[in-house]
Amino acid sequence: MQTFRVTDDVYAIAGAEPVPGKGFLPVRAYVVLDRQPVLIDMGVVRRAPAFLEALEGILDPADxxxxxxxxxxxxxAGALPTLLDRAPKARLVLNFISTGKLSASLVPPLPRITWVNAGESLAAGDRVYHFLRPPMYDCPSTVMVFDGRSRALFSSDAFGAFVPQDAPFLAEDAAEAAHEGMSDFCRANSPWLADVGPESYARSLRAVTDLEPAWLLSGHLPAVPGAGVRRLVERASLFPVEGRPHLPGQQALDAALAAMGRAA
Ligand SMILES: [Fe+2]
Ligand SMILES: [Fe+2]
Structure with missing residues (x-):
């Protein structure tokens, strides 16, 4: 796991999970350094210790x-249980549905929770974070978050992609492969896109470009500068007509196991 700086005040905590036959799925959380520091997402459960070490390289979680x-x-939500202890001053921002889903794995710390729904905002220190429903998601409570000061759009699962190689930033020469990997990931992660009305989907994508983000910071993609957002969104506009992706079956799993020298 590594960290890198996206802007003066926005840092990424970056990992990449290998996905057989697909390459890698980047996994990102972000830190906004300000009078009131903000952490957006908390990594993969299995990698919580490495996540905390990376976070400590950016700031003291207690702050x-x-x-x-x-x-x-x-x-x-990987490091959340530990962070509730290690970041005792931090309020946990989520919504009603996320609180309910979370309660399957931990007792929600209700006195420390702030509920913010899509369409609402959070004032935090010197900036305002706008919460919006993203154009793609795999969990009904998902929000994307737009920081009005850095103009970074933290899009959660939306615009995530399988990539041949992970990198901090989406380079021009890697964009096309990432766009195809985005189609693969997002149509699998949001299979309902095949059933969505073209006008409402177009409207939800327009909501992204209308923000004119300086950065699109997905939970599963190298950082995309504002100049690359329109092309990304144009590619995403094709998802409903592309339909549901073909998912690997048992034969593919057998082949992967054979390649690793292990019988099924
Ligand atoms: Fe998800
Ligand atoms: Fe995700």
């Missing part, structure tokens, strides 16, 4: 004021 959970999947 965190807010921890925003975009949705309670195991690749976003």
């Amino acid at each position: 965190l004021a807010w921890m925003i959970l975009t949705h309670p999947d195991l690749d976003h």
Whole structure:
């Protein structure tokens, strides 16, 4: 796991999970350094110790004021149980549905929770974070978060992609492969896209470009500068007509096991 700086005040905590036959799925959480420091998502459960070490390289978790959970999947809430102890001043920001889903694995610390729904905002120190429903998601409580000061859009699962190689930033010559990997990941992660009305989907994508983000910071993609957002969104506009992706079956699993020299 590594950390890198996206802007003066926004840092990424970056990992990449190998996915057989697909390459890698980047996994990102972000830290906004400010008078009231904010952590957005908390990594993969299995890698929680490495995540905490990486976070400590950016700031003392005890200084965190807010921890925003975009949705309670195991690749976003990984270090949360530990951070509730290690970041005692931080309020946990999520919504009603995320709180309910989280309660399957831990007792929600209700006095430390702030509920913010899509369409609402959070004032945190010198900045305002706008919470919006993303154009793609695999959990009904998912929000994307737009920081009005850095103009970074933290899009959670939306615009995530399988990539041949992970990197901090999405380079021009890697964009095309990432766009195809985005189609693969997002249509699998949001299979309902095949059923969505074209006008409402177009509207949800327009909501992204209308923000004119300086950075698109997905939970599963190298950082995309503002100049690359329109092309990314244009590629994403094709998902409903591309339909549901073909998922690997048992034969593919047998082949992968054989390649590793292990019988099924
Ligand atoms: Fe998810
Ligand atoms: Fe995710």
